Amino acid sequence: MRVLVTGTAGFIGFHLARRLLAAGHAVAGVDSMTPYYDVALKERREEILLAQPGFSNHRLALEDSAGLDSLVAAFAPEIIVHLAAQAGVRYSLENPRAYISSNIVGSHNILESCRHHPVRHLMMASTSSVYGANTEMPFRETDKADHPLTLYAATKKASEEMAHAYSHLWKIPITMFRFFTVYGPWGRPDMALFKFVKNTIEGRPIDVYNHGQMKRDFTYIDDLVDAIVSVIACPPVEGQPVSPVDTLSPVAPHRVLNIGGGQPVGLLDYIDTIEQALGIPITRNYLEMQPGDVPSTSASPALLEALIGSRPQTPIGVGVAEFVRWYLEYYGR
Secondary structure, eight states, rough: EEEEEEEETSSHHHHHHHHHHHOEEEEEEEOOOOSSSSSHHHHHHHHHHHSTTTEEEEEOOOTTTHHHHHHHHHHHSSSSEOOOOOOTTTTHOOHHHIIIIIIIHHHHHHHHHHHHHSSSSSEEEEGGGGGOOHHHHHHHOOSSOOSSHHHHHHHHHHHHHHHHHHHHHOOOOOEEEOOOOOOTOOOTTTTHHHHHHHHHTTOOOEEEGGGGGOOEEEEEHHHHHHHHHHHHHHHHHTTTOOOOOOOOOOSEEEEEEEEEOSSOOOOHHHHHHHHHTOOOOOOEEEEOOOTOOSSSOOOHHHHHHHHHOOOOOOHHHHHHHHHEEEEHHHHHH
């Protein structure tokens, strides 16, 4: 296949592109190398991808509608996986405009390109953060998600709604992924696992919010990529739901899909697992809950299992150990 992936210098896009290339597919990678976090880490990911046959990289901001449209027209992808975004819940409190520009304008330009250059399946990253103030667990895709707690979550929900409109009007098969706390090797430096490991190795305490009374449905990166690759072959077909829990739109080939294992882990247990993997005591600095944060997340994987027959299930101990191994190797510790 010919697959266009946005955000290939990012954490998830890098892993997905590497998997697709290993399977023999042609991948056009798009990334603008924004300096939200260490660009050197992004550049190293890109170097690894460029060493694999079948990969072409394109330094392009998705806000550049003409440039994006030209690339899609020239590459003629069968599949587009749109992962590029301004990430980070907390950063959206500091720099909201970046989220409007990247997550709304950029996603709109992807939709416009698919309108003019039809693809077999467009897959777009949303987030578990769209569930916002919901308290009933596990989060089901059929639950209302009308109370986002941050602008980041609001922009992702807006992308879901824009995608539905385009899918209805132009019959574009679209799957919207709601990712649940993805972690693993090559992860982002702004995420808890990276910060906890870095601080501990450097002899500094870690900040533990809500006094550790938090739970997250952690998803190991390999499980996430397995799911995305499997879903490529499952484009939504209007009028053909796959199960009673399907979110298939009644008026469009559009589906919303959780990617999470449905096995939330307590934050304190997560920290204990990191401590065991490092073999170093972790000093904890307990703090109040941060604005925009939620105490717990848990995915219902029922629809994912109906589509592909599996769910993320890598044990947290295995995933954390793999991240620690990568971190020590990459940073020469």
